[in-house]
Amino acid sequence: MRIENKILVAKFIRRPNRFQGYVLMEGKEELVHVPNTGRCKEILIEGCNVILREENNPTRKTKYDLIAAYKGEKLINIDSQIPNKVVEEALKNGKILSLKKYNNICREKTFGNSRFDFKLSNDEGEEYYLEVKGVTLEDDGVARFPDAPTERGCKHLLELVEVKRTNRGAGVLFLMQMDNIKRFSPNDITDAKFGEALRFAKLNGVDVFAYECNIEESLIELTKEVKIEM
Incomplete structure (x- = not known):
């Protein structure tokens, strides 16, 4: 965008x-x-x-x-409003291949006790809830999330597990708000509970995506997937 x-x-x-x-x-x-x-x-x-x-x-x-x-x-x-806009643009343009089959994209939808960034669906009746996390913390090409403890982030991950248990799709997408990233990992030193919740969510079928961006002073767009190490 x-x-x-x-x-x-x-x-x-x-x-x-x-x-x-x-x-x-x-x-x-x-x-x-x-x-x-x-x-x-x-x-x-x-x-x-x-x-x-x-x-x-x-x-x-x-x-x-x-x-x-x-x-x-x-x-x-570092604009916290940017990741959702960038991901929405990427979803509409089919740049997130695993989610390309969903042609209906809705922002800010509630499931259970959480409001997720996106609810995706298609004409076959399939539904998918997606949460987006913007990532700004980087050291020598390794990106991590979060940069401060986040109880809300843990809650979102556990709610995504509940989404999966209703036979709907669920995922969390970490968007590196930068380029040239070697890999992404949860920041266990800063928030061990978030790391535990992320691993639990993945173990229970929640998709975990990580993408970096092409970024200029007046432009930012999702580009390629980043290796995830958990």
């Missing part, structure tokens, strides 16, 4: 809380919105180049969203 809003480059200064950051633009300090509740400590380092998306909304307190940052030479998108 192409980002249509105006894109600017700035220098990152600091992040006083989860949703706010300060950047240096044209010699002046500017308050921006950070659309990611994760830690991103290995990405948002003082002095790094960050990508801002201009938001012309008069009701907002900030004019810009901080949507990506350069970690050395690697550009990483």
Whole structure:
């Protein structure tokens, strides 16, 4: 998907809380919105180049969203709203081969006590629930999730197991918001319970996908599958 809003480059200064950051633009300090509740400590380092998306909304307190940052030479998108949009585009274009048979794509559908990112179906009456997790944590080409403990993430995985038990399809897709990834693994050091839940879900028939993205300052799109090690 192409980002249509105006894109600017700035220098990152600091992040006083989860949703706010300060950047240096044209010699002046500017308050921006950070659309990611994760830690991103290995990405948002003082002095790094960050990508801002201009938001012309008069009701907002900030004019810009901080949507990506350069970690050395690697550009990483950190906008938590992006993964679902990227995956929806990929589903519509048939780029996720295992799910290509589903021609009806619905966003934000509830099953049991969870709201999943997608409910897929086809004209034969088959149904599939898909949860998407954006991944920004990377070290030497190895991507991991999560970057902070997530009880909600564990709950989603266990609910996907319940979906499978009703003879529906179920899967979780980890979207690396970056390119050139060697492999993906659950981040057991940060959240061992999530890793356990992911392995349990896979053992009980839940599909586990991992894809990386082609990413530019004003573009991000799903490209190829990434090897998974659990």
